[in-house]
Amino acid sequence: MLGAATGVLLEAARLPRSKETRSPPRLPYRARMLKGCVEPGFASFPSFVPVSCRVDSIDLDTIDVSNLNRQFLFQKKHVGRSKAQVAKESVLQFHPQANIIAYHDSIMNPDYNVEFFRQFTLVMNALDNRAARNHVNRMCLAADVPLIESGTAGYLGQVTVIKKGVTECYECHPKPTQKTFPGCTIRNTPSEPIHCIVWAKYLFNQLFGEEDADQEVSPDRADPEAAWEPAEAEARARASNEDGDIKRVSTKEWAKSTGYDAVKLFTKLFKDDIRYLLTMDKLWRKRKPPIPLDWNEIQSQDNSTFNQQNESPLGLKDQQVLDVKSYAHLFAKSIETLRVQLAEKGDGAELVWDKDDSSAMDFVTSAANLRMHIFSMNMKSRFDIKSMAGNIIPAIATTNAIIAGLIVLEGLKILSGKIEQCRAIFLNKQPNPKKKLLVPCALDPPNPNCYVCASKPEVTVKLNVHKVTVLTLQDKIVKEKFNMVAPDVQIEDGKGTILISSEEGETEANNHKKLSEFGIRNGTRLQADDFLQDYTLLINVLHSEDLAKDLEFEVVGDEIIGPKSSEQPTRNITNGSDDGAQPSTSTAQDEDDEDVLIVETEEDPSKNADDTEAKNRKRKLDDKEYTGAKRMRSELPDDKQDDVIALD
Amino acid sequence: MGRLSTSAECYLHVGDCLTVNLCPNGPPRFAPGALPASAGARRPARCPRAPQVCPDDAHGQFLLPASSLGKNRAEASLERVQDLNPMVDVKADPGDVEQKPEEFFTRFDVVCLTCCTQEVLLKVDQICNKYGIKFFTGDVFGYHGYMFANLGEHEFVEEKTKATKASQEGQGGSDPKKAKLDLAETTLVKKHIHFCLLKDALTLSWSTEGAKTALKRTAPDYFLLQVLLKFRTEKGRDPSPQSYMDDAEVLRQMRTDVLASLGVGTDLIADDFASCFSEMAPVCAVVGGVLSQEAVKALSQRDPPLNNFFFFNGIKGSGVVECLAPNLTS
Numbered sequence A: 001m002l003g004a005a006t007g008v009l010l011e012a013a014r015l016p017r018s019k020e021t022r023s024p025p026r027l028p029y030r031a032r033m034l035k036g037c038v039e040p041g042f043a044s045f046p047s048f049v050p051v052s053c054r055v056d057s058i059d060l061d062t063i064d065v066s067n068l069n070r071q072f073l074f075q076k077k078h079v080g081r082s083k084a085q086v087a088k089e090s091v092l093q094f095h096p097q098a099n100i101i102a103y104h105d106s107i108m109n110p111d112y113n114v115e116f117f118r119q120f121t122l123v124m125n126a127l128d129n130r131a132a133r134n135h136v137n138r139m140c141l142a143a144d145v146p147l148i149e150s151g152t153a154g155y156l157g158q159v160t161v162i163k164k165g166v167t168e169c170y171e172c173h174p175k176p177t178q179k180t181f182p183g184c185t186i187r188n189t190p191s192e193p194i195h196c197i198v199w200a201k202y203l204f205n206q207l208f209g210e211e212d213a214d215q216e217v218s219p220d221r222a223d224p225e226a227a228w229e230p231a232e233a234e235a236r237a238r239a240s241n242e243d244g245d246i247k248r249v250s251t252k253e254w255a256k257s258t259g260y261d262a263v264k265l266f267t268k269l270f271k272d273d274i275r276y277l278l279t280m281d282k283l284w285r286k287r288k289p290p291i292p293l294d295w296n297e298i299q300s301q302d303n304s305t306f307n308q309q310n311e312s313p314l315g316l317k318d319q320q321v322l323d324v325k326s327y328a329h330l331f332a333k334s335i336e337t338l339r340v341q342l343a344e345k346g347d348g349a350e351l352v353w354d355k356d357d358s359s360a361m362d363f364v365t366s367a368a369n370l371r372m373h374i375f376s377m378n379m380k381s382r383f384d385i386k387s388m389a390g391n392i393i394p395a396i397a398t399t400n401a402i403i404a405g406l407i408v409l410e411g412l413k414i415l416s417g418k419i420e421q422c423r424a425i426f427l428n429k430q431p432n433p434k435k436k437l438l439v440p441c442a443l444d445p446p447n448p449n450c451y452v453c454a455s456k457p458e459v460t461v462k463l464n465v466h467k468v469t470v471l472t473l474q475d476k477i478v479k480e481k482f483n484m485v486a487p488d489v490q491i492e493d494g495k496g497t498i499l500i501s502s503e504e505g506e507t508e509a510n511n512h513k514k515l516s517e518f519g520i521r522n523g524t525r526l527q528a529d530d531f532l533q534d535y536t537l538l539i540n541v542l543h544s545e546d547l548a549k550d551l552e553f554e555v556v557g558d559e560i561i562g563p564k565s566s567e568q569p570t571r572n573i574t575n576g577s578d579d580g581a582q583p584s585t586s587t588a589q590d591e592d593d594e595d596v597l598i599v600e601t602e603e604d605p606s607k608n609a610d611d612t613e614a615k616n617r618k619r620k621l622d623d624k625e626y627t628g629a630k631r632m633r634s635e636l637p638d639d640k641q642d643d644v645i646a647l648d
Numbered sequence B: 001m002g003r004l005s006t007s008a009e010c011y012l013h014v015g016d017c018l019t020v021n022l023c024p025n026g027p028p029r030f031a032p033g034a035l036p037a038s039a040g041a042r043r044p045a046r047c048p049r050a051p052q053v054c055p056d057d058a059h060g061q062f063l064l065p066a067s068s069l070g071k072n073r074a075e076a077s078l079e080r081v082q083d084l085n086p087m088v089d090v091k092a093d094p095g096d097v098e099q100k101p102e103e104f105f106t107r108f109d110v111v112c113l114t115c116c117t118q119e120v121l122l123k124v125d126q127i128c129n130k131y132g133i134k135f136f137t138g139d140v141f142g143y144h145g146y147m148f149a150n151l152g153e154h155e156f157v158e159e160k161t162k163a164t165k166a167s168q169e170g171q172g173g174s175d176p177k178k179a180k181l182d183l184a185e186t187t188l189v190k191k192h193i194h195f196c197l198l199k200d201a202l203t204l205s206w207s208t209e210g211a212k213t214a215l216k217r218t219a220p221d222y223f224l225l226q227v228l229l230k231f232r233t234e235k236g237r238d239p240s241p242q243s244y245m246d247d248a249e250v251l252r253q254m255r256t257d258v259l260a261s262l263g264v265g266t267d268l269i270a271d272d273f274a275s276c277f278s279e280m281a282p283v284c285a286v287v288g289g290v291l292s293q294e295a296v297k298a299l300s301q302r303d304p305p306l307n308n309f310f311f312f313n314g315i316k317g318s319g320v321v322e323c324l325a326p327n328l329t330s
């Protein structure tokens, strides 16, 4: 379960001289590494130890049952304990001489300031979320410490090195919307239909298929967000895992024991579990709380009141969105069909989810929609759900192992003072036309217009000053879009009027006022500061009355630099980490893409991708994603159909 | 054998896997990937003929606690492997793989050898080929790692997706957005692929015109591997940092011999063998990850397998798949 930012702190060095003879790379003593970490991170943890004798590790998370089959430092008896602590203990078993200090904490904690980052020779990221990645990127830029970024998505993965002023930073180009999400989003706080679809697919396996601890569907009590105190989270995790085993084993067993009673299942999933979630009140402070569904109440509902929701009454059946009552019935009906199918297969049999199997698809459609309704989302048609459900990418252990190895190898280059030898390395699913499964590419120089790593970061935001409130500016623009953690915003009006203060409560009175009430108009410049990130961004306001519907603001240049959809698959692919590694949004239906592919295949095969000189993006695409691009072309015919990676 | 599933996520159900020699890159680097992936396998994964645990192992291996010095490797790591995945039935066999009769191997679906001499590799590969057992071998020498696979006559399914226009197109009420939304139809295509014996893969003729052209595009690591296997065969060990100067000299000599016997130029491999010494844990992670994934693919019979060599160069960060079989160079 990867709720929040997690981090492992590695402090290499103090190598006993005698041991130096063992390994070819000679490391400078006292090299220090900071490492943000999720799975590839933990996987690389042990690899590092032979060359580093002091390791500090930080991680906010506790170990979940679902971690066990992918993370070999953790065993069943460790469930509920701090990942950092257990990782330390496990490594010590094998390298008793290693000096490891573990912290159970978040990398985004303000204690880890620029000074803190500055002590390290190297920082390694294997984070699971954009916010933490952006944050660490800025901390490393501010501290001028090299950063190794990494990410995996299914069979694809990549590792890249970021060095201030030398290479692109993590935020040099806008990224497509993030398509990975932690397990607690699936289990506790879904905010998009896809979260509910993933949940429904997991539910299918929990009930009829192979029970996989990675695909837990019940409320996650160890959600770090529900308990800000890590100790509390740990306690919760322990509690949940103590009776957790019984619960986990019994999801299917319990369903069987009721004879797959649809009403009982419905009540557990859509009423009792939701009520339980509501008791985790911290989750709902800033979110709309879910509304439990009651089977009997639904039965008495009038169909017609819901039919209004139906967006395409004229469309074919698959494209219709039904009402809650109909989905409740479809849920019950599909359970009955699947129960019979399962029984026909005999004892111990399992069903395999297949989007082309109509009852399996009915089940997922109805369960996902009921959950969407509970979480106040607009429900989706069977047609839409089918295409989304077909594109879910599972997390794969072997990919993590490979990426972990690559992270360490790049780290060794930096530690031995050969950062110029570092490459961005991409892992393909199949070898590219040059026979490469792992493709090294030269690192790109920084984007001079980057609004993070440029010397004077500046950005233009198009918005309607009469409509946008200070709160929107703070939450959606400065925090969400520009990823500041605790921003201060002032108006460059000669007086330095404070619009937003990072001190709690100081500017709360401004929150619901429109920007125009502060004299902000076309051409006004706002200065946004994040003290922790040591980052100042100048925001030019471009007033506009004709923004697209539902769009509160638009960052000028975003579309040109790095489009979010099909026009430039290159950008999406080559961009770092989870979001970049998976070619999701490069929908590639355009003819242009065909051209790109042809160009690549015709390229001189003797030309080596490792050449530092050659560094155009096309080549990157070519080397890295030939098969990937081809694959996504057919798999992702519309920008609605994004690949999704479910992390635990 | 692995079960074929039509869903995108495929789970491996049953598969007996023999992992020979937990040494340098047996588990954990190889196994952590393989074991979780084979969750559901309830028959034994065996680890025979591991020599005694030496101090070197305790550094590179985290299946081997430091307290296990002097114990048999397979037995020492058993507990750890079992901990990793209780679903897999792991048995340790302290015997020597060289002494095992043919029948010993027939119990397995997959055999994976590491740290074996070329002689043993060729012998076991032959046996596996004869009984239709999927054969893998992999090793790490410093920054260089390789994997070889012989899946014999391998059948697999590949998911082909074709975007078919939604049938609703043109019907009443469909807005342009909807009409564009195609449904990716996936079909499973059955395919067959032939693998060659390790013996044939290592004794290719490079004298034909076609081969000479192919040579330019062939990873030099292939030839380096042959030199290192020769070293192992003749010295009974891998190049060691403790005898760096001597071993490097031996390697240079062997390079000349090996390349000459293969009929290719000595310049294919550089003089400096420093990158071949000591086993690099991160290189093991990469090669182990790839090998594990291939083992899963072989058992599940899904997706095209890598045929037949994978070479990883940890300095360049490059991983190349080479198909080096007799018919391809003639």
Ligand SMILES: [Zn+2]
Pocket (backbone or CB within 6 Å): A168, A169, A170, A171, A172, A173, A446, A447, A450, A451, A452, A453, A454
């Ligand atoms: Zn930048």
